[in-house]
Amino acid sequence: MSFRIKRLCSMSAAVLLLIGGAAHAQSALDVSVLAGSCANCHGTDGKSNGKIPTIAGRPAPTLAAMLKAYKGETPPPGTTIMNRLAKGYTDEQIDALAKYFSEKK
Numbered sequence: 540m541s542f543r544i545k546r547l548c549s550m551s552a553a554v555l556l557l558i559g560g561a562a563h564a565q566s567a568l569d570v571s572v573l574a575g576s577c578a579n580c581h582g583t584d585g586k587s588n589g590k591i592p593t594i595a596g597r598p599a600p601t602l603a604a605m606l607k608a609y610k611g612e613t614p615p616p617g618t619t620i621m622n623r624l625a626k627g628y629t630d631e632q633i634d635a636l637a638k639y640f641s642e643k644k
């Protein structure tokens with residue numbers, strides 16, 4: 540009887556470890572998936588060769604502040620599209636995206 544209980548406990552510990560690992564992998568994947576949609580306009584890895592600003596390699600706090608400004612009630616004057624796009628992301632996703640692009644050279 541007590542043997543069975545012990546076994547059950549170690550099994551649930553293993554399950555918890557598995558779930559933890561999967562959640563971690565998922566969040567790393569999420570950022571690159573989210574970032575992929577930015578590439579359509581901002582260029583591969585956020586390096587633009589057109590009119591749209593390059594976002595790669597700029598400080599994460601700057602990028603995050605810009606995205607949150609777009610998301611807010613009064614986006615910067617002249618904003619054409621980022622105000623609509625930024626509303627689709629949570630603040631956590633914005634911080635993750637800012638970090639992701641700041642780490643690109």
Ligand code: HEC
Nearest residue numbers: 576577579580591592594602605617618619620621622636
């Ligand atoms: C449909 C094209 C498009 C997509 C997709 C797009 N952007 Fe933008 N982005 C723009 C344009 C255009 C601007 C200039 C501001 C404006 O007109 O909205 C801009 C501006 C920015 C700026 C400010 C740069 C500066 O120097 O002023 C940041 C930061 C930014 N985008 C981040 C992102 C991120 C992160 C994503 C992906 C989640 C993204 N953008 C997706 C078109 C796009």
